[in-house]
Amino acid sequence: QQQVKQSPQSLIVQKGGIPIINCAYENTAFDYFPWYQQFPGKGPALLIAIRPDVSEKKEGRFTISFNKSAKQFSLHIMDSQPGDSATYFCAASGGGFKTIFGAGTRLFVKA
């Protein structure tokens, strides 16, 4: 019940493409859904986060879409660039539960 399932495991897109990463959760007590970006040799860094009272949030080229009834949320990267190549983790927390991470998606953006 505390799992967060993330897909795909890896993703390759052309520069300018729109990669989409999907996550699903089960615990309805979760009420905070952050995405983290991790470059090789570095720790994860918060990219963008959403709470379930909104269905979409945009910050620059990054958009989170949230479907509360389906218990799913996704990350879209508009106009992707080679510098976006990294591993992306979705996560969930709330209701006193610690932050649980998805397994990660390795994104490669071809120049």
Add this chain to the structure above:
Amino acid sequence: NAGVMQNPRHLVRRRGQEARLRCSPMKGHSHVYWYRQLPEEGLKFMVYLQKENIIDESGMPKERFSAEFPKEGPSILRIQQVVRGDSAAYFCASSPQGLVYNSPLHFGNGTRLTVT
């Protein structure tokens, strides 16, 4: 550097030795979390500490692993009698508030432990 500081960055230990990983949280943060990351895998929660208290250690193996966050000084993750399966990247994160407030986590750059 006001970020989360972890040291050492790389640690090599022989089987049976002890590994000590240190984490200094961001200034003003009193909540520390330890996560373990295996190659090609996600981050697995190990332990959540506040100053002088272990709040949640449900993800930490009961044997050989221990953690502390003293009143003064960094948080320490200690692994006794290391085995090859302990080889991983260990990340520390901190937050200004605890779980109730859903504060985002600020991560250090990790300690990469290799057991030979």
